[in-house]
Amino acid sequence: MKIKLKVWRQKNKDTKGAFKTYNVDHASPDMSFLEMIDVLNTDLIRKGEESIAFDHDCREGICGMCSMYINGHPHGPLQTTTCQLHMRTFKDGETITVEPWRAKAFPVIKDLVVDRSAFDRIQQAGGYVNVNTGGVPDANEIPISKRIADEAFDAATCIGCGACVAACKNASAMLFVSAKVSQFALLPQGQVERMERAEKMVAQMDAEGFGSCTNTYACEAECPKGIKVANIARMNREYLGAMITSYDASSGGGGE
Amino acid sequence: MKLDSKIPEGPLAEKWTKHKFNLKLVNPANKRKYEVIVVGTGLAGASAAASLAELGYNVKAFCFQDSPRRAHSIAAQGGINAAKNYQNDGDSIYRLFYDTIKGGDYRAREANVYRLAESSVSIIDQCVAQGVPFAREYGGLLANRSFGGAQVSRTFYARGQTGQQLLLGAYGALNRQIANGKVKMYNRTEMLDVVLVDGKARGIITRDLLTGKIESHSAHAVLLCTGGYGNVFYLSTNAKGSNVTAAWRAHKKGAFFGNPCFTQIHPTCIPVSGDHQSKLTLMSESLRNDGRVWVPKKAMPGLKGIDAMKVPEADRDYFLERKYPSFGNLVPRDVASRNAKIVCDEGRGVGSGLAVFLDFTDSIKRDGEDTIRAKYGNLFDMYAQITGENPYKGPMMIYPAVHYTMGGLWVDYNLMTNIPGLYALGEANFSDHGANRLGASALMQGLADGYFVIPYTIGDYLANIGWADKIGTDHPAFNEAMQSSTDRMNKLVNIKGKKTVDEFHRQLGLTMWEYCGMSRSEQGLKKAKQIIQDIKKEFWTNVNVLGTSMELNQELEKANRVADFIELGELMVDDALARGESCGGHFREESQTPEGEALRKDDEYVYVSAWEFKGENQPEELHKEELRFENVKLTQRSYK
Numbered sequence: 001m002k003i004k005l006k007v008w009r010q011k012n013k014d015t016k017g018a019f020k021t022y023n024v025d026h027a028s029p030d031m032s033f034l035e036m037i038d039v040l041n042t043d044l045i046r047k048g049e050e051s052i053a054f055d056h057d058c059r060e061g062i063c064g065m066c067s068m069y070i071n072g073h074p075h076g077p078l079q080t081t082t083c084q085l086h087m088r089t090f091k092d093g094e095t096i097t098v099e100p101w102r103a104k105a106f107p108v109i110k111d112l113v114v115d116r117s118a119f120d121r122i123q124q125a126g127g128y129v130n131v132n133t134g135g136v137p138d139a140n141e142i143p144i145s146k147r148i149a150d151e152a153f154d155a156a157t158c159i160g161c162g163a164c165v166a167a168c169k170n171a172s173a174m175l176f177v178s179a180k181v182s183q184f185a186l187l188p189q190g191q192v193e194r195m196e197r198a199e200k201m202v203a204q205m206d207a208e209g210f211g212s213c214t215n216t217y218a219c220e221a222e223c224p225k226g227i228k229v230a231n232i233a234r235m236n237r238e239y240l241g242a243m244i245t246s247y248d249a250s251s252g253g254g255g256e
Numbered sequence: 257m258k259l260d261s262k263i264p265e266g267p268l269a270e271k272w273t274k275h276k277f278n279l280k281l282v283n284p285a286n287k288r289k290y291e292v293i294v295v296g297t298g299l300a301g302a303s304a305a306a307s308l309a310e311l312g313y314n315v316k317a318f319c320f321q322d323s324p325r326r327a328h329s330i331a332a333q334g335g336i337n338a339a340k341n342y343q344n345d346g347d348s349i350y351r352l353f354y355d356t357i358k359g360g361d362y363r364a365r366e367a368n369v370y371r372l373a374e375s376s377v378s379i380i381d382q383c384v385a386q387g388v389p390f391a392r393e394y395g396g397l398l399a400n401r402s403f404g405g406a407q408v409s410r411t412f413y414a415r416g417q418t419g420q421q422l423l424l425g426a427y428g429a430l431n432r433q434i435a436n437g438k439v440k441m442y443n444r445t446e447m448l449d450v451v452l453v454d455g456k457a458r459g460i461i462t463r464d465l466l467t468g469k470i471e472s473h474s475a476h477a478v479l480l481c482t483g484g485y486g487n488v489f490y491l492s493t494n495a496k497g498s499n500v501t502a503a504w505r506a507h508k509k510g511a512f513f514g515n516p517c518f519t520q521i522h523p524t525c526i527p528v529s530g531d532h533q534s535k536l537t538l539m540s541e542s543l544r545n546d547g548r549v550w551v552p553k554k555a556m557p558g559l560k561g562i563d564a565m566k567v568p569e570a571d572r573d574y575f576l577e578r579k580y581p582s583f584g585n586l587v588p589r590d591v592a593s594r595n596a597k598i599v600c601d602e603g604r605g606v607g608s609g610l611a612v613f614l615d616f617t618d619s620i621k622r623d624g625e626d627t628i629r630a631k632y633g634n635l636f637d638m639y640a641q642i643t644g645e646n647p648y649k650g651p652m653m654i655y656p657a658v659h660y661t662m663g664g665l666w667v668d669y670n671l672m673t674n675i676p677g678l679y680a681l682g683e684a685n686f687s688d689h690g691a692n693r694l695g696a697s698a699l700m701q702g703l704a705d706g707y708f709v710i711p712y713t714i715g716d717y718l719a720n721i722g723w724a725d726k727i728g729t730d731h732p733a734f735n736e737a738m739q740s741s742t743d744r745m746n747k748l749v750n751i752k753g754k755k756t757v758d759e760f761h762r763q764l765g766l767t768m769w770e771y772c773g774m775s776r777s778e779q780g781l782k783k784a785k786q787i788i789q790d791i792k793k794e795f796w797t798n799v800n801v802l803g804t805s806m807e808l809n810q811e812l813e814k815a816n817r818v819a820d821f822i823e824l825g826e827l828m829v830d831d832a833l834a835r836g837e838s839c840g841g842h843f844r845e846e847s848q849t850p851e852g853e854a855l856r857k858d859d860e861y862v863y864v865s866a867w868e869f870k871g872e873n874q875p876e877e878l879h880k881e882e883l884r885f886e887n888v889k890l891t892q893r894s895y896k
Contacts, residue, residue, distance in 0.1 A: 012807065030529040030644065038534055038758070045756050045811065050802045053810055055322060057495040059535045061638075062420055063326040080641065088644050109466060110808045117443065120323050124435040128428030129387045133307040133707045134378070136385035140342060143396025153389040153414060156421060160325055189387040 001027045001092040005040065007052055008099045010108055017108065019097075029088035033076060034059060034066060036087055053111040059083040061224065064159030067166070068112055069099040074163035074222050081161060081224045101162055103171035105209045116162050118208035119176060125204035126197040127180040129189050142188050155182040157225045164219035164227070170211030175219040177205050178235035179227050185238050195245060198238035259512070259866055259881045262668040263367040268887050269349075272371045275669070276712050280719035287312030289723035291475040292714065293460055295447045295502050297324030297430065299423055299699060300682025301481030303706025306429035309438035311711055313718075316473055317430065317439050318462060320446045320497055320813075325427045328483060328495040329702060332419025333540045335403055335411035336699040338376040343400050347408040349373045354888060355406060356697060359588065360662075360690020361840035361856060362890045363515070363864070365883060367669060368687050375704035380412055382707055386425040390414050404541060404695025405586045411696045416540055416634055422699055426706070446813065447502045448741040450478060450509050450678060451733050457678035458727045461737045463745070465813060468806035470742050472734040476718055476726055477677045479710065480506060481702075484661035484683040486519065488821045488828065489773070490765020492658035493525060493538040499817040500824050503665050503684050511673040512866035512879060514666035514686030516824065517832035520693055520841045521774050522659035523592035526642050527611040536657035537642060539635050541695060544585045544592070546619040546628065547652065550574045551604040551612050559606045561650035564613060575599055583895040590692055590841045590854075591895060593656035597774045598852075600655075607653045615651035656774060660698060662689045662841065663831070666866040666881075670713035671705060674866075677717060681705040686864065691840025745805035748815045753798030757814045760795050761821065764788065768825055772832050777845040781833045788826045795822060827867055827876060834878055837861045858890050 003024040010017025022044075027036050034056050041051035057065040061084040070076035076085045090096060098112065106114040156179070164175035181198050184190025190197070213232060220229045264275040282290065290313050294305040297319040305317040319327060339352040352373040357364060380398070384390065390412050391399040403411035414421040433439040442462065449461040451472065459474035485500035486492035507513045524544065526537045552559060553573045575595055577584045585592075596612045605611055620628050625648060629636070636647045643653075665673050665680035667687055672679050682702035689697065727733075771777075771784035795818070803809045838847040838854035839861070847855045863880040870877055 028530055028532060031532045032534070032642075035532045035534050039532055042756055042758060045800060045802060048802070051811055053808055057321060057326055057497045058328060058331045059496055060331055060493075060537050062331050062417065063321075063328070063495060065321060065326050084638075084641055086642070086644065113808065116322060120325075120431070120441075120443070123325075123428070124431040128432045129385065130432060131382075131385045131429075132310045133303070133382060133429070133711065136381050139340070139380040139384040139390075140397050142384075144392055145396050146392045146394050149389050149392040152387075153421070156389050156414075156424065157417060159420075160323065183389065184387055187387050187389065189385060 001029060001087065003027050003036070003087070003090065004095040006095060006097045007112070009052070009111055012110055013107055027087050029086065031087045032059070032083055033068070033070070033085040033087065034083050053113050055113050056083060062159060064161035067101050067114060067161055069101060069166055071097055074101065074166040075224055079222065079224055079226070081159070101166040103162070103165045103210070105171060105173070106162060106165065118210070119160050119162065119173070121208065122173070122177055122201055122204045123180065126193070126200040129184065130193060144188060148186050152183045152186040155179045155186070155227065155231055158227050159225055161224065163222050163224060165210065167218040167222035168211065169216065169218070170214060172213045172219070173205050173208070173210040174213040174232045174235065175223065175227055175229065177201050178231035181235045181238055182231040185234060194238065195242040198235060199242040202235070202239050259666070259674070259879055260668060261365065261881055262670055263365065264669065268366060268370050271367050272374055279712055279716040282715045282719045284312060286723050288314065290314065290718050291316065291726070293473055293475040293478045294318070294481060295460065295479065296327065296481035296483060296684070297427070298327035298329035298481060298483055298682060299426055299702030300684070300706045301327070301479070302423065302426035302430045303703050304479055304481060304681055304710050305439055306426060306433050307707050307711045308714065309433035309436070315433070315439045316442065316475065318442045318445045318447060320444065320465060322444055324430055324441065324443065325424060327423065328498050329423045329699070330420045331495065332699055333416045333538065334542065335401065335413035335418045335696040336379065336422065337403070337410050337694070337696045338380045338412060338700065339373050339410060340377055340380060342398060343409045345408045347410045349377070351408065352376060352410065356688070356694060357690070357888050358893070359692055359694040361692055361893065362690065362858070362862070362885065363839055363883065364688055364690035366885060366887055371709070372688050372701055372704050375708040376700050378708055379700060379703045383422055383425050386428060388414065388421045388425040390421070405583065405588060406694070419699060422703065426703070447482075448505065449737045450506045451737045452509055452675065453727050453731060453733045456676045458731070459729065459734065461734070461741045463741070466808050468745070468804070468809065470738050470745070472729040472738050474727055474729045474734065476721065476723070477679065477714060479679045479681055480665065480684050481681045481706070482684045484664065485821070485824060486658045486661055488764065488825050489658040489768045490761050491528065491533060491536050491769070493522065493536050496535060499820070501817050501820045503680065504820040504824055506665060506673065506675070506678060508869050509675070510869065511675050511678060512666035512868055513663070513827060514864050514866050515663040515691070515831065516828045516867065517772065517835060517842055518662035518691050518840065519658060520589060520660040520662060521593040521656045523589055523596060523656050524614065524654045525657035526639065527607060527653050527655040529643070537638070538657065538659060539639065539654070541589065543614060543632060543635060546631070547585065547614040547616050548574055548618060549576050549585050549592070549596070549612055549614055551599045551606055555603045556606070557609065560653060561645055564606065564651050565617070573599070573604070580895045587895045588692065589695070590843070594774050594843060596656055611653035611655045613651035614654045616647070617651070620648070658773070660693055662686065662691060662693055666864065670716065671710055672713070672717065677721070679710065679714065681710060691842055745812065745816070748799070748812055748819070749801050749803065749805050751797065751799050751801065753800045755794070755798050756800055757811055757818050760791060760799060761814070761818045764791055764818070764822055764825055767791070768828070772829050775843050775845055776832045778833065781829050785826060785829045788822060788829065792822045792826070795819060830876060831865055831867065834865060835861055856892060
């Protein structure tokens, strides 16, 4: 099949980018979208033009590294990661527009590569249970109902790709943050630090410059792992609870 | 040089306990005076970095991805083994040890494997405490399944995403230490070299992948947790970025490479669809519990989908069930893979010719489509998405693909390479899986090494050298190493040849797959060696890397890695040539039984091969670490 690609090219974070149009004349319907870009890149190199930079790694939909905004949707028209999108989804002769994630908190590094380190910093603010290696109870000591474990898993399945942010008109990271807050709010292991966690992660999210949630649910519609907006509702409850009890870790305890 | 495995004396079950007691401890107040470098943030790296930081050491951690959470451990599907015996079905530490030794075809150290089995129980406790959402039964306790033909149910899992959940647990522990200031994290940073002074590892040279800047980092010890080298085959189930560079550079600085030819080829992968193929996707081998593997008795080129359903029973060859009536479709990975290759080589492959059917018709008839959907729905969906074919309406097609490398840097019982202060953990070392790894054991080993082995063993080394024994990056050895890394990058961008990096990589991969893949012969291996030497020569004169070395340059990153894969490929071929027996994943055509099964030769080859680099374009020297079996009796595997 023949494809026309309009791709965002940007040399580095300090220069202005622009769309450039390329023809891919020998795409196969069985190619993944990234393999189609590989083929285009080989053509470009042979012509002496620098290849299109893009993030990717596992190419099986789980590492969360690939991040292309295709025809107005993060990861393209299907609810998958870009690496799991195949060319058979497109029509022969179609023009496809490819952009990097668009969000202030995800600055463009080069071409389609963006900086998502803000996500790491939010996780560092509290996305864990404070336990050291060793000295923990036996794994079966605390029974957890299957329903709760499954629900926690559904939240924990987030791959941190940032499609939710890219999909949101406000570039809000609420779905991403709430997935982790929910996982630990549900599980008994997360109870001890439940309040503090919501407070700290939300504070870091705000500090990174992500927008607010206005309930359009675009994040849920585009999430390749099907993370539900119900997690956002849960995070709001957690956060509200934390604010009311106003637990301040730095002053050694508050109003609980 | 004599290889000292440092295996402790005493009865098997007491070795690790006694050894832990005999290891020196670092005074708690002094721990903060030590620095440790951890390269790679997969299960082994993230768990090691976090655990060492918790103890008080200062850690610098490095990953080439944009976040430590993306390391390829994340893609592991099936599960993690642990000898908890929660199911009351006869499991024990000894049984897990025994199964792992036997599964590895008696080419691993008893003491290491026993320690692995011992540590397995603590891993599950640790992960649960971190909030890893393992699958559970209705009563609220942890669920287990039998995996990869094991006779007990000892595999813990989190749907088909166990690796992801375990890695995110370790990533959380790592993040906690980053927030505490005990780990300094370097993302998008690749290790290019290890720096030795007076024979000890003193630090590393890195390249910032965003700016191209070459930097040096010094420390008291260096841990390589950099994964396996399956991508030497170009097509594998590894992530695109998975590479051997860190391990290979350490090898060229003197670290021995153990059993490089031991690779695992996984039988249930989605077949190649064309020349554009960039990677292969694994489907959990749990599919073989209900799927039947077959090809037509007589060649039927291009057969697939609904047409396959019309092939009468009498014209089908369920070759695994026919040849191995007692294990049937559940024979180990290497046996299933090799037999798929045999029938395809006979011209009876289906689809493109390089595929066999995995047929669920009988299971669907027996259990109903809903039951099969509940068990394997996500795998069937994945198959449909990638191939565009409906696996409920016709049999799946599968073909073997490179999945895991048992070989790696040679390490002693303390996980230290033969270079003092340089350690290798997880898939990057050779240590625990022998010639073949059992399903659900990779996650176990990565986490055992990082959470429960290295925190003890590194203390002994650090206490012995003392905190004052540190060399700064102003030492000439760092400058020299930085210069040679800079030269290499500049050389790669200045060749300005005609072929792309991928063309070389693909050519190398095809050569390895053909001659050093599922079946190996002396003649083929010798041919491969010549081809690889030619590829190497051409690479360094004709590769085309555009752009400069001082920017984000993904072609340069690839070129740098492929150059190392080419050299590793030659060593793998040498190793496969030197091992004139068949064992585990290594099948030498010259060493088979009259029925065509693998024939191990215990009187000649009960050793670990450890290869020493002797200089550019010089033959490497083979050292042998004899393996002593004091507890298990060596038997030939039989699945008939």
